[in-house]
Amino acid sequence: xxxxxxxxxxxxxxxxxxxxxxxxxxxxxxxxxxxxxxxxxxxxxxxxxxxxxxxxxxxxxxxxxxxxxxxxxxxxxxxxxxxxxxxxxxxxxxxxxxxxxxxxxxxxxxxxxxxxxxxxxxxxxxxxxxxxxxxxxxxxxxxxxxxxxxxxxxxxxxxxxxxxxxxxxxxxxxxxxxxxxxxxxxxxxxxxxxxxxxxxxxxxxxxxxxxxxxxxxxxxxxxxxxxxxxxxxxxxxxxxxxxxxxxxxxxxxxxxxxxxxxxxxxxxxxxxxxxxxxxxxxxxxxxxxxxxxxxxxxxxxxxxxxxxxxxxxxxxxxxxxxxxxxxxxxxxxxxxxxxxxxxxxxxxxxxxxxxxxxxxxxxxxxxx
Ligand SMILES: Cc1ncc(COP(=O)(O)O)c(C=O)c1O
Numbered sequence: 001x002x003x004x005x006x007x008x009x010x011x012x013x014x015x016x017x018x019x020x021x022x023x024x025x026x027x028x029x030x031x032x033x034x035x036x037x038x039x040x041x042x043x044x045x046x047x048x049x050x051x052x053x054x055x056x057x058x059x060x061x062x063x064x065x066x067x068x069x070x071x072x073x074x075x076x077x078x079x080x081x082x083x084x085x086x087x088x089x090x091x092x093x094x095x096x097x098x099x100x101x102x103x104x105x106x107x108x109x110x111x112x113x114x115x116x117x118x119x120x121x122x123x124x125x126x127x128x129x130x131x132x133x134x135x136x137x138x139x140x141x142x143x144x145x146x147x148x149x150x151x152x153x154x155x156x157x158x159x160x161x162x163x164x165x166x167x168x169x170x171x172x173x174x175x176x177x178x179x180x181x182x183x184x185x186x187x188x189x190x191x192x193x194x195x196x197x198x199x200x201x202x203x204x205x206x207x208x209x210x211x212x213x214x215x216x217x218x219x220x221x222x223x224x225x226x227x228x229x230x231x232x233x234x235x236x237x238x239x240x241x242x243x244x245x246x247x248x249x250x251x252x253x254x255x256x257x258x259x260x261x262x263x264x265x266x267x268x269x270x271x272x273x274x275x276x277x278x279x280x281x282x283x284x285x286x287x288x289x290x291x292x293x294x295x296x297x298x299x300x301x302x303x304x305x306x307x308x309x310x311x312x313x314x315x316x317x318x319x320x321x322x323x324x325x326x327x328x329x330x331x332x333x334x335x336x337x338x339x340x341x342x343x344x345x346x347x348x349x350x351x352x353x354x355x356x357x358x359x360x361x362x363x364x365x366x367x368x
Pocket of ligand 1: 042043093094095096097120164167168192194217218219220226229230231
């Protein structure tokens, strides 16, 4: 077959991103209905979107018209929410799209991107798609960024570093000193605040003074719109223009725009759900501390990372999966003793805890 020979070599050998499994597939596998599945593997919002979104969608009359390529309405509506002018804002089909657009703009083949591992898998995935190389700078035992090692790794071909804050999967924040330290290195610094609403700390005030800073946000988590794909970047207006120029013109679809605009009109409701999730996170953390052979890491996001001592995380993951309870398991060696639990509704946490308790008794006991 000739088409295979024509594939771009760096893409034909690409390691695929490991996305989460769809709800219907999980339900079928566990022999449950979709409503019975306890899905705590995707850091999604267990309360879903604002009820006003349904109404706005039902009443919207212009789904047959292409969306505004300049995203004027949503960028303007975001001004009040983020405290920056629309000229600093650009919207993507999820922050995933913005990550890809940024790398397309900055990477020549062979350029490098620093990845502060363990962290969100889309950074290395998009780097490889854009022909770049990933340079790993592992975080320390407490998942803090190692600035000294960062400085040692900065070479002329290093173009960018991604800093998730709170970090996925560890849940800890980057400090302002760390972000400033990275900005001084002269790279493109992308602070990914996908979980900002659960943490309340932001690098946005630094955007105006630092043209090499990009802050990413999303409607996927706090606003429960993961399925509609709305993320946005905040950065220097010149960089916004470049992103605008290379993005697909209609990347923000009309349904997504309607839903995001309506969410911004229903902040009181959505912020109350965020408070519920934060409260549940703290309760779940205390309960997880009660397990003998499991260590939960403190989290500022809507998930909690746990390391298992003396029992196999994969075995525990598979056992819960068989019961229709889905947690996140990581196959890479550094994280293979860990599970990440998204914060769900209290009854979902209780079911996950009961199953973990049982699994701990049976699996950890074996090694004693
Ligand atoms: C750190 C981080 N950034 C970005 C995303 C993706 O956001 P979006 O749904 O807007 O593409 C996630 C999703 O899990 C994430 O954990």
